[in-house]
Each structure stands twice: as C-alpha cells, then as structure tokens.
Amino acid sequence: MFDLKRQGELREAIESLYFGYRAFTMRADRILDRHGLGRVHHRVLYFVGRHPDISVHALLALLKVSKQALNAPLRRLLAMNLVGSEADPSDRRVKLLRLTQTGARLEAQLTGTQMDHLARVFARTGPAAEGAWKAVMAGLANDDEMAG
Amino acid sequence: MFDLKRQGELREAIESLYFGYRAFTMRADRILDRHGLGRVHHRVLYFVGRHPDISVHALLALLKVSKQALNAPLRRLLAMNLVGSEADPSDRRVKLLRLTQTGARLEAQLTGTQMDHLARVFARTGPAAEGAWKAVMAGLANDDEMAG
DNA sequence: TTTTTAGGTCAAACATATTGACACTTTAAT
DNA sequence: ATTAAAGTGTCAATATGTTTGACCTAAAAA
Numbered sequence: 001m002f003d004l005k006r007q008g009e010l011r012e013a014i015e016s017l018y019f020g021y022r023a024f025t026m027r028a029d030r031i032l033d034r035h036g037l038g039r040v041h042h043r044v045l046y047f048v049g050r051h052p053d054i055s056v057h058a059l060l061a062l063l064k065v066s067k068q069a070l071n072a073p074l075r076r077l078l079a080m081n082l083v084g085s086e087a088d089p090s091d092r093r094v095k096l097l098r099l100t101q102t103g104a105r106l107e108a109q110l111t112g113t114q115m116d117h118l119a120r121v122f123a124r125t126g127p128a129a130e131g132a133w134k135a136v137m138a139g140l141a142n143d144d145e146m147a148g
Numbered sequence: 149m150f151d152l153k154r155q156g157e158l159r160e161a162i163e164s165l166y167f168g169y170r171a172f173t174m175r176a177d178r179i180l181d182r183h184g185l186g187r188v189h190h191r192v193l194y195f196v197g198r199h200p201d202i203s204v205h206a207l208l209a210l211l212k213v214s215k216q217a218l219n220a221p222l223r224r225l226l227a228m229n230l231v232g233s234e235a236d237p238s239d240r241r242v243k244l245l246r247l248t249q250t251g252a253r254l255e256a257q258l259t260g261t262q263m264d265h266l267a268r269v270f271a272r273t274g275p276a277a278e279g280a281w282k283a284v285m286a287g288l289a290n291d292d293e294m295a296g
Numbered sequence: 297t298t299t300t301t302a303g304g305t306c307a308a309a310c311a312t313a314t315t316g317a318c319a320c321t322t323t324a325a326t
Numbered sequence: 327a328t329t330a331a332a333g334t335g336t337c338a339a340t341a342t343g344t345t346t347g348a349c350c351t352a353a354a355a356a
Contacts, residue, residue: 068314075335122161136277137164139273215302242302
C-alpha cells in the first residue's frame with residue numbers, strides 16, 4: 001500500500017499516461033480516417049516497415065492478436081497495394097511481407113506526425129528527460145513480459 | 149525531417165510507448181474480464197473515483213466519447229451498484245455520480261495493480277526519471293490540446 | 297413563453313475482436 | 327513413405343464498442 005501522497009503522485013502518473021497516449025494516437029487516427037483505415041492498419045504498416053520481410057506468424061506474435069483479427073486488415077492492405085508479399089524461398093509455407101512504395105509513403109506520413117509530436121515535446125523537456133522517459137516506458141513493457 | 153539516427157531514436161520511442169501502454173493496461177484488463185467488464189467501465193470507475201459528484205456531462209467531456217457510448221457501461225455500473233447517482237440539488241437536471249463502497253473497492257483493486265506496476269518501474273529508474281517521465285507525458289497530452 | 301441544457305434511449309450501421317472449425321501447402325519427424 | 331506439425335487462409339457465430347441520427351423528458355435560462 002502507498003501513503004496518500006504517493007498515491008496521488010501515482011494517480012497523476014496514470015492520468016498523464018492515459019491522456020498522453022490518447023493525444024499521441026489522435027493525430028495519426030485522423031489521417032487514417034481519410035483513407036478509410038483504422039489503427040490496426042497503421043500498426044501493420046508500422047511493423048512491416050520496421051521489419052521488412054517479416055512473416056505473418058511473427059507479425060501476429062508481435063501484435064498479440066488472433067490471425068482472424070489480422071486477416072481482414074492485412075488483406076485490405078494487400079488489395080490497396082500498400083503491402084506486398086512473397087513466399088520465403090527457404091520455407092515456402094512462410095509469406096514474407098514488406099511495404100510497397102505507396103505503403104512506405106503512407107507509413108512515413110503517419111509515423112511522421114507522431115515523430116513530430118514526440119520531437120516537439122523532447123525539444124522542450126531536454127535530452128536527459130528523453131532518456132529517462134524511454135527507460136521508464138521500456139520498464140513498463142518489460143515488467144509485463146515476466147508477469148504477462 | 150529528421151536524420152536517420154534521430155529517426156531511429158524516435159521510432160524506438162514510439163515503440164516503447166506502444167508496448168509500454170499495452171503492458172500497462174493488460175493487468176487491469178484481466179481483472180475486469182473476471183467481472184465481465186471492459187476498459188470503459190474501468191475508466192468510468194477511475195474518474196468517478198477521482199472526481200466525486202462529477203456530472204454525466206463532465207464525464208463525457210473528460211472521456212471524449214458520445215453519450216451513447218457512455219450510456220450502456222454507466223447503466224451497467226449503476227445496476228451493479230458500483231456507482232451511485234443523485235440529482236444535483238442546485239440544478240436538478242444534473243445527475244451527480246460517485247462510487248459506492250463496492251465500487252470503490254473494485255476501483256482500488258484495478259488501479260492498485262497499475263500503481264504497483266508504475267511504482268515498481270519508478271523504484272528501479274529513480275525519482276529524477278519519474279519526474280522527467282511525467283513531464284514528457286504531460287507534454288504529449290498538452291501538445292494535443294492546442295492542435296486537437 | 298420559448299429556447300437551451302442535461303440527460304436518456306432506440307435504431308441502424310460499422311469496426312474490432314474473439315473462439316471454433318476446417319482446409320491447404322509445405323516441412324519435419326518417425 | 328507415411329504421419330505429424332507448422333504457417334497460412336477463410337467461414338461462421340458471437341460479442342463489444344462506437345458512431346450518427348432521431349426523438350423524448352425535465353429543468354433552467356432567456
């Protein structure tokens with residue numbers, strides 16, 4: 001248990017995480033809206049861009065969603081020619097995904113607004129705060145992997 | 149535009165925010181699951197707990213959802229006797245919300261796991277990092293209010 | 297008296313996600 | 327060679343969350 005003061009501090013942290021995350025995602029969501037896409041599509045574009053030739057299986061594990069949940073958005077992105085696929089020559093069961101030129105352009109736009117957003121804040125708070133912030137965020141993610 | 153190095157740093161930040169937030173919400177989600185509740189219910193419990201006697205209207209503005217989206221979860225919480233309501237004596241149109249004893253207990257459990265999670269990470273990264281992290285998160289949230 | 301505000305509700309529509317079941321292809325194991 | 331396992335795809339049923347639009351009451355403000 002925490003004393004009242006500490007509890008207040010931690011609740012402030014919870015709220016800033018909630019409101020910060022919400023604000024962070026809102027900008028990209030608006031661009032996605034104009035393309036008739038959702039946040040899942042962005043996540044796929046992002047991680048396929050970050051990990052060219054990622055397999056469907058690896059993408060599922062990374063996003064922690066069911067293959068049924070991924071299927072529709074991915075099919076859509078393939079149909080829109082934002083993502084391309086080819087069979088892995090060393091294991092022809094595996095489908096490798098990568099961004100097309102158009103897909104890379106959209107991804108750069110979406111992620112660009114988020115990089116701008118972060119960079120603006122980091123510029124105000126300074127490089128030390130940037131490092132500390134990353135350490136805390138990574139800690140949150142890692143602390144899960146044990147209990148998750 | 150950012151140079152490649154900076155872009156890598158900012159993408160790391162984006163990913164740690166995504167994975168950190170996901171890990172952060174996962175624990176409470178599991179508890180909610182056992183009660184047949186969702187994340188919206190938690191948000192309502194949280195903010196009603198933080199702002200006793202908040203009106204439905206103010207809650208809508210805080211959560212930025214439509215009244216239709218709030219209606220069902222809130223009705224549910226009232227029916228489960230986790231949230232109570234009474235008319236504002238100074239304006240009888242307004243319905244004031246507050247947690248019941250049972251509601252407060254569940255809210256404390258849900259938010260407790262999140263406070264534990266945060267406190268564990270802050271304990272590892274230190275008080276300076278905690279302050280810096282909060283400053284960045286608040287910056288993210290505020291930067292939206294202008295452009296939002 | 298009329299208009300505005302706070303709240304509630306019904307309906308249609310769409311997006312997101314789940315689990316279960318089944319099929320196909322390819323690789324690995326026996 | 328046969329069988330088992332892995333990677334992918336798809337259909338169905340179900341549940342949830344969310345939106346917009348429309349319509350309603352009650353109370354307060356103009």
